[in-house]
Structure formats: C-alpha cells, structure tokens
Amino acid sequence: MKNTGTPGPLLAAHDLVKTHGATPALRGASLSLGPGEILAVTGASGSGKSTLLHCMAGIVRPDEGSVTYDRQRLDRLPEKRLSELRRTGFGVVFQFGQLIPELTALDNVALPLLLAGTSRPRAHEQARDWLERFGAHDLAALRPGQMSGGQAQRTALARALITGPKVVFADEPTGALDSLAAEQVMTALARTAREAGTAVLLVTHDARTAAYADREVSLLDGVVVAEDPALEVTP
Numbered sequence: 001m002k003n004t005g006t007p008g009p010l011l012a013a014h015d016l017v018k019t020h021g022a023t024p025a026l027r028g029a030s031l032s033l034g035p036g037e038i039l040a041v042t043g044a045s046g047s048g049k050s051t052l053l054h055c056m057a058g059i060v061r062p063d064e065g066s067v068t069y070d071r072q073r074l075d076r077l078p079e080k081r082l083s084e085l086r087r088t089g090f091g092v093v094f095q096f097g098q099l100i101p102e103l104t105a106l107d108n109v110a111l112p113l114l115l116a117g118t119s120r121p122r123a124h125e126q127a128r129d130w131l132e133r134f135g136a137h138d139l140a141a142l143r144p145g146q147m148s149g150g151q152a153q154r155t156a157l158a159r160a161l162i163t164g165p166k167v168v169f170a171d172e173p174t175g176a177l178d179s180l181a182a183e184q185v186m187t188a189l190a191r192t193a194r195e196a197g198t199a200v201l202l203v204t205h206d207a208r209t210a211a212y213a214d215r216e217v218s219l220l221d222g223v224v225v226a227e228d229p230a231l232e233v234t235p
C-alpha cells in the first residue's frame with residue numbers, strides 16, 4: 001500500500017527469530033513503538049522479553065527478521081554505526097541500575113556527557129538538573145553503595161535520559177524494588193519521559209509497573225500474542 005503520510009513507528013521489529021544455542025527465544029516476534037510512546041512488554045519468565053528488548057536496542061542481532069529504527073535497518077548496520085546510534089539515540093536501564101560504584105551519583109549521571117566531550121562544569125550542571133527531575137537532587141554526593149535500590153534506579157534513569165535519547169529501553173527496572181520504591185521509580189520515569197517526548201520500551205513481570213504504560217503487549221513462547229494495532233488487525 002502507498003504511504004498515506006501518517007508517521008510510521010519510530011522503532012519496529014518484524015518476525016524476529018533468535019535462538020540461543022539450542023534454545024529458541026524468539027519465534028517470529030513483531031512489535032512497533034511510536035514516537036513518545038510508553039509500551040510495556042509482559043510475559044512469563046523465559047517467554048523472550050529480554051531477548052526482544054536486546055534485539056530492538058541493537059545489543060543483539062536477530063537470526064531472522066528485521067528491526068527498523070527511524071527508517072534504518074538496525075539489524076544490518078555495521079557495528080561502529082550501531083554503537084554510535086546506541087550512544088546518541090538510545091538509553092538503557094536494567095534491573096540493577098549498573099551504576100559505577102566508585103563514582104558519585106552526580107558523576108554517574110554526568111558520565112555519558114563527559115564521554116561525549118562536554119566540559120565538566122556543563123555536564124555537572126545538566127546532571128544536577130536530571131537528578132532533580134527524578135527527585136534525586138539530594139543524592140548527588142552519594143556513591144551507589146550508600147543508596148537504596150530505588151535511589152540507585154532513579155539515578156540510573158537520570159543517566160539514561162541525560163543525552164536526550166529518542167528511546168529508553170528499561171528491562172525490569174523495578175524488579176529488585178519494594179512496591180513503594182517501584183511506584184516512585186515508575187512515576188518519575190513516566191512523567192519525565194512524557195515531558196521529554198522519549199519513547200520507552202518497558203519489559204516487566206509486574207502488572208503494576210505495566211500499568212504506567214500507554215499500551216501493553218504480551219509475549220508467549222517467543223511470539224507477541226496480545227494485539228499490536230500498529231501491525232495487525234486481530235479478527
């Protein structure tokens with residue numbers, strides 16, 4: 001069909017197949033993410049959620065199928081361009097924030113800008129601003145070992161968003177948190193992503209975490225089973 005002029009998805013996976021050794025993780029998974037959309041991917045343990053996120057973030061190449069980001073075939077990009085795109089267009093947060101233990105919260109958040117050549121005073125100024133957006137400005141001088149799980153995740157989210165990515169990939173960002181901390185992390189993530197117009201691909205087991213998304217799809221044995229209206233019409 002001809003292009004109708006409607007903007008397409010920002011990121012789309014079509015018929016992804018990925019096998020780890022003898023274990024099939026994805027068996028034809030398709031999913032699309034619109035600009036600024038918060039999308040939750042749920043499903044049982046082992047259903048392929050993390051593998052789908054890794055393929056869509058350009059961390060893992062699928063065996064078959066395509067990943068299109070901003071009209072480019074991510075699965076075909078040479079490694080150098082892929083890592084450049086991951087650095088500039090994407091932010092990533094995992095279950096355990098993976099902050100650098102030796103650095104303060106301020107330096108952890110400033111790090112992507114420092115690595116990109118921003119001056120230290122400017123990077124710190126922006127890092128303070130992003131910590132504040134996540135209600136974590138009082139953590140600036142703390143090292144990860146001095147923080148609670150929720151504080152560490154809010155710091156990790158500030159670090160993921162400081163470069164102004166188009167997409168944040170969050171793999172079980174509340175998986176290690178109690179329910180109050182999970183609520184604070186998700187409230188801050190949803191509000192901040194909406195303010196910044198950042199799309200979020202959120203992988204979670206937890207229905208309360210998924211409830212912060214605009215839309216939810218489900219994976220079953222490596223296939224997206226819940227409806228994804230941008231891709232198909234289920235009778």
Ligand SMILES: Nc1ncnc2c1ncn2[C@@H]1O[C@H](COP(=O)(O)OP(=O)(O)OP(=O)(O)O)[C@@H](O)[C@H]1O
Nearest residue numbers: 020021023024025044045046047048049050051052
């Ligand atoms: N690096 C790997 N090596 C071997 N098998 C893997 C690897 N990564 C994932 N798998 C397997 O692929 C399947 C899908 O795993 P994946 O982690 O994507 O699922 P998941 O839905 O995210 O699970 P969980 O919720 O437990 O994290 C599982 O059977 C898993 O054991």
